[in-house]
Amino acid sequence: MVESGISSTLEAIAEHPKEFVPTIITAACVTICGGTGCRVYGSEDVCQAFRRELSRLNLDGKVDISVKTTGCHGFCEQGPLVVIRPQEIMYAHVRPKDVSEIITKTIFGDEVVERLLYTDPHTGKAILKETEVPFYKHQKRVILDLNGLIDPFDIDEYIEAGGYNALEIVLNERSPEEVIDEIKHSGLRGRGGAGFPTGIKWELCRRQPDHVKYIICNADEGDPGAYMDRSIMEGNPHRVLEGMIIGAYAIGARQGYVYIRNEYPLAVSHLRQAMDQARDRGFLGKNILNSGFDLNISIKLGSGAFVCGEETALMASIEGRIGEPRPRPPYPSESGLWGHPTNINNVKSWASIPIIIKRGADWFAKIGTEHSKGTMIFSLVGNICNTGLVEVPLGISMRELIFDIGGGIPNGKRFKAAQVGGPSGGCIPAECLDVKIDYDSLTSLGAIMGSGGLVVADEDTCMVDFARYFMDFTQEESCGKCVPCRVGTKAMLATLERICAGQGRAGDIEYLEELGQEIKKSSLCGLGQTAPNPVLSTLRYFRDEYEAHIYADTCPAKVCKGLITYSVIPQKCTGCMVCLRNCPVSAISGAKKEIHFIDADKCNRCGTCMSLCKFDAIVVN
Amino acid sequence: MDARVSDLYTIIKSEAASKGALIDILEKIQGRYRYLPPEALLLASAWLDIPLSRIYSVATFYNAFSLVPKGKHCISVCMGTACHVRGSPRILDRLKTQLGIEAGETTRNCLFTLETVNCLGACALGPIIVADGEYAGQMTLQRTDRLLKHLKRTDASHG
Numbered sequence: 001m002v003e004s005g006i007s008s009t010l011e012a013i014a015e016h017p018k019e020f021v022p023t024i025i026t027a028a029c030v031t032i033c034g035g036t037g038c039r040v041y042g043s044e045d046v047c048q049a050f051r052r053e054l055s056r057l058n059l060d061g062k063v064d065i066s067v068k069t070t071g072c073h074g075f076c077e078q079g080p081l082v083v084i085r086p087q088e089i090m091y092a093h094v095r096p097k098d099v100s101e102i103i104t105k106t107i108f109g110d111e112v113v114e115r116l117l118y119t120d121p122h123t124g125k126a127i128l129k130e131t132e133v134p135f136y137k138h139q140k141r142v143i144l145d146l147n148g149l150i151d152p153f154d155i156d157e158y159i160e161a162g163g164y165n166a167l168e169i170v171l172n173e174r175s176p177e178e179v180i181d182e183i184k185h186s187g188l189r190g191r192g193g194a195g196f197p198t199g200i201k202w203e204l205c206r207r208q209p210d211h212v213k214y215i216i217c218n219a220d221e222g223d224p225g226a227y228m229d230r231s232i233m234e235g236n237p238h239r240v241l242e243g244m245i246i247g248a249y250a251i252g253a254r255q256g257y258v259y260i261r262n263e264y265p266l267a268v269s270h271l272r273q274a275m276d277q278a279r280d281r282g283f284l285g286k287n288i289l290n291s292g293f294d295l296n297i298s299i300k301l302g303s304g305a306f307v308c309g310e311e312t313a314l315m316a317s318i319e320g321r322i323g324e325p326r327p328r329p330p331y332p333s334e335s336g337l338w339g340h341p342t343n344i345n346n347v348k349s350w351a352s353i354p355i356i357i358k359r360g361a362d363w364f365a366k367i368g369t370e371h372s373k374g375t376m377i378f379s380l381v382g383n384i385c386n387t388g389l390v391e392v393p394l395g396i397s398m399r400e401l402i403f404d405i406g407g408g409i410p411n412g413k414r415f416k417a418a419q420v421g422g423p424s425g426g427c428i429p430a431e432c433l434d435v436k437i438d439y440d441s442l443t444s445l446g447a448i449m450g451s452g453g454l455v456v457a458d459e460d461t462c463m464v465d466f467a468r469y470f471m472d473f474t475q476e477e478s479c480g481k482c483v484p485c486r487v488g489t490k491a492m493l494a495t496l497e498r499i500c501a502g503q504g505r506a507g508d509i510e511y512l513e514e515l516g517q518e519i520k521k522s523s524l525c526g527l528g529q530t531a532p533n534p535v536l537s538t539l540r541y542f543r544d545e546y547e548a549h550i551y552a553d554t555c556p557a558k559v560c561k562g563l564i565t566y567s568v569i570p571q572k573c574t575g576c577m578v579c580l581r582n583c584p585v586s587a588i589s590g591a592k593k594e595i596h597f598i599d600a601d602k603c604n605r606c607g608t609c610m611s612l613c614k615f616d617a618i619v620v621n
Numbered sequence: 622m623d624a625r626v627s628d629l630y631t632i633i634k635s636e637a638a639s640k641g642a643l644i645d646i647l648e649k650i651q652g653r654y655r656y657l658p659p660e661a662l663l664l665a666s667a668w669l670d671i672p673l674s675r676i677y678s679v680a681t682f683y684n685a686f687s688l689v690p691k692g693k694h695c696i697s698v699c700m701g702t703a704c705h706v707r708g709s710p711r712i713l714d715r716l717k718t719q720l721g722i723e724a725g726e727t728t729r730n731c732l733f734t735l736e737t738v739n740c741l742g743a744c745a746l747g748p749i750i751v752a753d754g755e756y757a758g759q760m761t762l763q764r765t766d767r768l769l770k771h772l773k774r775t776d777a778s779h780g
Binding site: 036037039040041076077079221222223224225226227230231262263264298300301302303304305306317318319320321322323338379381382383387388419422453455457461466469470473477479582584606607608611612 | 639640641642643644645647648675678679682683684685686700701702703705706707708711714715718738739740741742743744745746747749756757758761762763
């Protein structure tokens with residue numbers, strides 16, 4: 001039996017009258033996740049199946065059932081996700097063929113389709129409600145609160161949920177200085193990674209005498225493994241716009257830009273649509289809400305250069321030049337786009353603004369730690385059970401994040417490290433799992449908050465190879481303007497590649513450490529200044545793995561091609577010929593029903609044989 | 622004037638008025654032709670009064686632009702961290718062997734271009750491949766082979 005969702009919602013409102021409760025759900029409502037992940041799993045087909053089935057039942061006017069595609073719900077691992085409201089019953093991995101059963105049993109009856117419920121892998125229990133699922137239960141969704149509720153294509157849903165209300169408050173009741181004070185008071189720090197206080201940044205820009213000022217939303221989310229900005233823009237683009245409009249008013253800008261990756265087509269189209277709707281309603285354009293304030297916002301597409309996430313490179317790119325950073329000062333707040341004062345904030349920072357205005361700086365400042373206020377969105381990816389986006393108060397421990405919310409490591413493997421902050425960040429080893437996460441604690445551990453990408457590595461991950469991967473990335477993305485980054489990352493990469501190939505030499509570790517420190521000190525921009533972090537932090541916590549590669553010629557995780565060999569376990573081999581036929585370098589010999597043999601001299605260690613063998617007859621040493 | 626030149630002119634003119642238009646123009650041309658034809662760079666240089674050397678530097682700096690024509694089918698392998706730890710290098714290796722080209726290259730019959738992309742932000746689906754704009758998640762070697770076979774078959778049936 002399903003307990004009444006409406007009464008429990010009412011109870012929740014009575015308990016927390018000041019908590020912001022979206023008011024859009026009135027009758028039965030089916031929300032289907034339409035994030036990029038769930039779409040790939042086929043959520044659009046599920047949505048169509050719901051619509052088709054309901055229209056077939058010909059319910060016109062009799063029952064109010066709405067079916068809508070929302071932004072990303074966050075729990076990407078379980079997609080396509082469907083939530084039946086108001087009961088908040090969550091179904092995972094839903095397929096079109098399940099739809100008619102959901103409609104008859106759950107929407108018209110009070111039965112639950114048990115097999116579609118999420119099962120907690122630790123307790124083995126099926127969980128009914130979305131809010132009870134451990135993945136959601138431990139989160140505090142402030143920025144992502146509406147993501148699974150509203151249709152991002154419908155401005156009215158955002159408005160009904162209280163959207164653009166903050167903008168009205170600001171334009172009608174507050175001076176720009178008051179808005180800046182409020183943001184300063186909230187303690188919001190830049191969510192792009194560096195953590196500079198947002199209010200102070202705004203104030204610096206506002207104080208410039210130049211009457212032409214710009215604001216920019218940095219949506220060039222380039223860190224591999226981080227996709228929260230994309231999800232916000234896909235799921236709730238109006239909140240980003242509202243934040244930008246408020247910011248422009250406070251700073252005194254008349255033109256804004258959203259610089260967004262062209263690898264995010266869905267986010268671009270949602271944002272475009274949202275801008276058109278906001279213009280139609282008078283939230284954007286000339287004389288916004290009859291206040292006399294004008295703002296135009298344009299979208300600029302990134303062209304696939306990671307360095308353009310750096311603010312000065314980003315501005316060069318908007319100006320139509322190659323995305324090379326320049327030295328600071330002058331900071332963008334003094335001289336930015338086309339030489340005018342410019343304020344650049346990350347998507348999450350802009351999206352936090354309407355919430356701070358609406359609920360008050362005091363409310364916001366109560367969340368988090370002393371020096372890191374509010375919530376942070378992390379993307380949990382890699383070797384973790386519950387891949388997805390989570391929003392948690394700053395100050396939560398890594399253990400809670402990875403094990404309580406993330407569900408731990410799949411396949412019974414052991415946790416090894418979590419890489420925080422992408423290629424600019426560092427890894428956190430198991431012994432530091434209980435450290436509270438905030439801007440400062442992460443820095444002291446040798447990582448950075450960065451954009452919030454959190455990649456979990458299990459025992460099968462080689463930390464030297466992991467560091468090599470990141471160095472390969474930054475070396476490739478280095479723009480080449482300054483020597484320390486251009487030449488230094490190449491030298492570090494070459495050394496790491498040598499170590500991974502089994503040709504490490506005594507002195508390599510010390511060389512990497514020295515070079516890394518120099519690159520950090522002397523590079524022009526954030527890319528170079530942080531590029532050695534993954535290497536330095538793996539050296540700090542996993543030095544023994546480097547030593548094993550160099551001095552013992554072994555890769556403890558059995559990953560590095562130069563240090564491993566593949567061989568056939570004769571007792572298990574059935575002679576099925578699958579590996580033999582698929583070996584790209586013809587290194588496997590044998591005949592049907594005869595035990596195969598891998599020629600180590602010919603083998604290129606691609607691992608194809610091992611992943612194709614159905615009998616686990618191939619082993620790596 | 623040949624049709625392509627006049628088409629390029631239309632694209633350039635439509636954007637030329639806005640500030641910092643060069644990248645927008647190149648993006649449009651890239652979107653239309655899937656590469657930047659040499660005449661496009663010359664025309665943009667003349668129209669925008671920007672030295673060809675600077676246009677060349679922009680065209681070669683950004684990953685989204687290509688100076689050589691791409692194949693009919695474009696396959697991108699996500700090399701983001703999450704895909705990496707879930708085995709995307711193996712998928713890339715497989716495609717390289719099957720197609721006989723390196724990442725960034727196009728097969729000699731101009732059917733396939735193989736590319737890598739840093740992160741598509743669909744990490745739950747890793748390892749992920751995008752073939753002609755369609756996402757394919759949780760790739761294995763078998764699924765990669767099947768995908769290639771499917772692409773080749775659609776070609777054969779369309780002549």
